[in-house]
Amino acid sequence: MTVHEIRTRHCDSKRGDASDGAVLAEAVGGRLSRVDGPAKITGAAKYAVEQQLDGLSHAVLVESTIAAGRVRSIDTAAAESAPGVLLVLTPDNVLRLNTATDWLGTPPPDAPYYPLARDITFSGQHVAAVVAESFEQAVAAAALVKVSYDEMAAIVDLSDPKAGDGIPIDAMTKEWGDAQAAFASAPVRICAAYNTPREYQTPLEPHGLIAHWEGDQLTVWEPSQWLDGMARTYAEWFGVPFENVRLISPYIGGGFGSKAFAYGYSAVAAIAAKMLGRPVKLAVTRPQTFTAYGGRAATRQTVALGADAEGRIQSIVHRGVNETSVDGMWVEPLGSVTSIMYATPNFSSRQNVVRVNTVVPGALRAPGENPSAFGIESAIDELADEVGIDPLEIRLRNYAEQDPEVKKPWSTRQLREAYAAGAEAFGWSKRTPEPRSMRDGNQLIGWGVAAGTYPVRRAYGEAVVRILADGSVEVESSSIDMGQGTYTILAQTAAEVVGVPAENVVVKLGDSRYPRAGVTGGSRLAGVMTGAVYKAATAALDQLVGLAISDPNSPFHALQANTLVVTKGRIASPRGDGPEVSITELLGSVGRDHIEAMGDTMPANSTVEDRYKNYTTIATALSHTEGDYSRHSWCAHFIEVRVDEDFGTVRVSRVVSALDSGRLYNPKLAESQWRGGIIMGIGQALLEEGIVDRRHGRIVNNNLADYLIATNADIPDIEVISVGIPDPHSSVLGGKGVGELGIVGVAPAIANAVFHATGKRVRDLPITLEKLI
Amino acid sequence: MTSKTPIHLDINGHRHELEVEPRVTLLDALRDHLGLTGTKKGCDHGQCGACTVHVDGQRVLACLTLAAQAEGRAVTTIEGLAEGDGTLHAVQAAFLEQDAFQCGYCTPGQIMSAVACIREGHAGSDDEIREYMAGNLCRCGAYPHIVAAVRQAALEVAS
Structure with a gap:
């Protein structure tokens, strides 16, 4: 069932939230309830692997149980003779695919790609797969596949003595002034190491897909943050034209960075479907989601701050390390916040990556900025304590009035306003400075503050806006909604521009046959797609008005008006003279069944090749410091923790966050995303840690009972305050990023609060009780 | 283990007859055999709650319940929560x-x-x-x- 069908059935409940009066709920900036909501609360929304296809077969993966070595042999006899088994795939019979272009647009090597491995580089690598008539038969048969290995010693993690210092990543080096000398001569110096563990996206919908070949046409139902990018990967893997691959992903059960690519299991399912000539469903199991793709890399940072006696920073020396895999490269940019948060005349940041036997790490909400902020926002708190000034005051004292790295003005930076609004709402002025100075019975109370930021990533998008004779408006785009509210804000955008009620707008997303969009990641989609829809809707409205004025059969033809206005679906002269007719009546009188316009945000002279590259790679995305400005969203978190003095258990009891995401297209949904980021940050600070079995290099807590994410009982009320102003340099309609911002700075705010509560500085996440007692 | 057994399930007030292996969970029976995909599979291990349904009015985890265990009991899923005319709960x-x-x-x-x-x-x-x-x-x-x-x-x- 489509979003529109569900909405029509439940239209009475659609507008759950009245506007605050200033903005109509359904206009851009209004608090319209999410238009895909009715489908989600009734169970009608069909996610990827829920498609019911005739002849569907079921694939189950077999994974390596060693972290390094080589598959010696795979005994498939028992599995092949098990009931219902259709196919057992191993490295011996799996189809040879082409290596595909990567997301950066790097041309692939002329080498085959095999999604099932003989050479094992991490535990949990796909080595075989079983396809059977039923899911239960496939699960049972997969357990019968016997794999023997020649095992080698693995580098299990960053602390492994074999890991070494890693590879310097020169592109991450940022330096100005003479940071080492300035640090050495600074009157006040602090230097500490900050560590974050492996963390996982754990969207509630596990990954998976249904692949279906019809001739050389491939249809894939797969949760996707990037339909066009993934379609390109499939096309290149199988050597078929891009147009032959159709990705369908109308609903995505959470991604958080993990659903932008087609992975090895995707290839396995598509190969099995091709070999069997029937559709194959492969649902990655929850434990497999910990190794079928990468979570956030474990990181290590040292931050050295040199300051004068008043806490003014004179030098920052930063060194970072993140883990990557043995044969893949992931750089988690650890100096990204370090280099822009505070003004400093001297700065040095360098980063290495260290190869260990893990799946190649990947993006998890605010990759780079998140661990980077844990380092610098903890360190500035340590400096405040060292010089004896308030943690909020030291941030204002070192406020960066322009981008310290590229020396350009901020497009907008409402961080001072965020500090002020957050501190006021939190009651920061009542904080007593000494650690352990606030308590409630046996609970030590701590108040901490930290800032966060995320760059405004900009790219391009296309959309079609269609005005139909029944008065409705359709919007089509291959972009997606995984909960951020794309369906809703694009409906609001088209409604406002065309001049129809939002309930008359049908937004169709999540199909690669629609006009193209780049990746939904880096908090870029809302800005990109509201811009594209704004342009397409404006063009469609221009056509409508043009027809009304010039078509001889139009009721407005004799009026000789220069323009007309459309309000609530009715067309009239702004002068108030002449007729007022509905869109339906106008299109009827001029004999048209629809008006259609394509809009995009691409440069005007873009070629077909430019467009393909723009939508299937990130090679042409615009830098946040391109042109005259440095563009970022900003936030300040004020957090209260309560620490049990005897047991060391930490509870977050109060959060006030003030955030600058520029203009909000829908504050109701933006606030939800901010809170979601903050909540993920609470889990990161207190709970989340991938634990490596040092004997086997295996993630032992690869499930939702042992890899702890925040539950409802862990989360207090969270007050979020918008301090943003429209930023015309960041997007067409003035918004900046929302989705990643909220998490950045939460973990250090909690660590700083824990220090205030207990006097203990915890520099290794998560902050668990054994680190406090 | 793989021989199928006839069972009947009473789901959202409708009686369904189906033949499933005894090892089929209520969750997979709903999603794969009956097309009632509103009930979600998040972990298949009773850890996430996404598969919560009501059996005789009590909340249970459908992934930890065999379909056969629900025989003869009233199962309510998300699809059965709204009124017949579509009025939301x-x-x-x-x-x-x-x-x-x-x-x-x-x-x-x-x-x-x-x-x-x-x-x-x-x-x-x-x-x-x-x-x-x-x-x-x-x-x-x-x-x-x-x-x-x-x-x-x-x-x-x-x-």
């Missing part, structure tokens, strides 16, 4: 109004738990709601909105 309406979800994948389980939480008399305070809704994970982080929705729906159900 008070909890569903409150979830929409309070924006108590984002991606929507944990939402059916949250709503089924919330209905039971209210019925059990465990929606008396925000803290009580948090505790009795803690078995349903939400990675988008809609928890404060879920608490607000359960609080609102509890008041509506009571009045």
Whole structure:
């Protein structure tokens, strides 16, 4: 069932939230309830692997149980003779695919790609797969596949003595002034190491897909943050034209960075479907989601701050390390916040990556900025304590009035306003400075503050806006909604521009046959797609008005008006003279069944090749410091923790966050995303840690009972305050990023609060009780 | 193990006859055999709550329940919560109004738990709601909105 069908059935409940009066709920900036909501609360929304296809077969993966070595042999006899088994795939019979272009647009090597491995580089690598008539038969048969290995010693993690210092990543080096000398001569110096563990996206919908070949046409139902990018990967893997691959992903059960690519299991399912000539469903199991793709890399940072006696920073020396895999490269940019948060005349940041036997790490909400902020926002708190000034005051004292790295003005930076609004709402002025100075019975109370930021990533998008004779408006785009509210804000955008009620707008997303969009990641989609829809809707409205004025059969033809206005679906002269007719009546009188316009945000002279590259790679995305400005969203978190003095258990009891995401297209949904980021940050600070079995290099807590994410009982009320102003340099309609911002700075705010509560500085996440007692 | 057994399931007031292997869970019977995909599979191990349904009015995890165990008992899923004319249950309406979800994948389980939480008399305070809704994970982080929705729906159900 489509979003529109569900909405029509439940239209009475659609507008759950009245506007605050200033903005109509359904206009851009209004608090319209999410238009895909009715489908989600009734169970009608069909996610990827829920498609019911005739002849569907079921694939189950077999994974390596060693972290390094080589598959010696795979005994498939028992599995092949098990009931219902259709196919057992191993490295011996799996189809040879082409290596595909990567997301950066790097041309692939002329080498085959095999999604099932003989050479094992991490535990949990796909080595075989079983396809059977039923899911239960496939699960049972997969357990019968016997794999023997020649095992080698693995580098299990960053602390492994074999890991070494890693590879310097020169592109991450940022330096100005003479940071080492300035640090050495600074009157006040602090230097500490900050560590974050492996963390996982754990969207509630596990990954998976249904692949279906019809001739050389491939249809894939797969949760996707990037339909066009993934379609390109499939096309290149199988050597078929891009147009032959159709990705369908109308609903995505959470991604958080993990659903932008087609992975090895995707290839396995598509190969099995091709070999069997029937559709194959492969649902990655929850434990497999910990190794079928990468979570956030474990990181290590040292931050050295040199300051004068008043806490003014004179030098920052930063060194970072993140883990990557043995044969893949992931750089988690650890100096990204370090280099822009505070003004400093001297700065040095360098980063290495260290190869260990893990799946190649990947993006998890605010990759780079998140661990980077844990380092610098903890360190500035340590400096405040060292010089004896308030943690909020030291941030204002070192406020960066322009981008310290590229020396350009901020497009907008409402961080001072965020500090002020957050501190006021939190009651920061009542904080007593000494650690352990606030308590409630046996609970030590701590108040901490930290800032966060995320760059405004900009790219391009296309959309079609269609005005139909029944008065409705359709919007089509291959972009997606995984909960951020794309369906809703694009409906609001088209409604406002065309001049129809939002309930008359049908937004169709999540199909690669629609006009193209780049990746939904880096908090870029809302800005990109509201811009594209704004342009397409404006063009469609221009056509409508043009027809009304010039078509001889139009009721407005004799009026000789220069323009007309459309309000609530009715067309009239702004002068108030002449007729007022509905869109339906106008299109009827001029004999048209629809008006259609394509809009995009691409440069005007873009070629077909430019467009393909723009939508299937990130090679042409615009830098946040391109042109005259440095563009970022900003936030300040004020957090209260309560620490049990005897047991060391930490509870977050109060959060006030003030955030600058520029203009909000829908504050109701933006606030939800901010809170979601903050909540993920609470889990990161207190709970989340991938634990490596040092004997086997295996993630032992690869499930939702042992890899702890925040539950409802862990989360207090969270007050979020918008301090943003429209930023015309960041997007067409003035918004900046929302989705990643909220998490950045939460973990250090909690660590700083824990220090205030207990006097203990915890520099290794998560902050668990054994680190406090 | 692989021989199929006829069972009948009473789901949302409708009787369904199906032949399944004894090892088929209620969750897979709903999703794969009956096309009732509103009930979600998040972990298949009883850890996330996404598969929460009601059996004889009690909330249970469909992934830890064999289909055969539900034979002869009244099963209610998210698809059976709204009125026949499409009027939403008070909890569903409150979830929409309070924006108590984002991606929507944990939402059916949250709503089924919330209905039971209210019925059990465990929606008396925000803290009580948090505790009795803690078995349903939400990675988008809609928890404060879920608490607000359960609080609102509890008041509506009571009045």
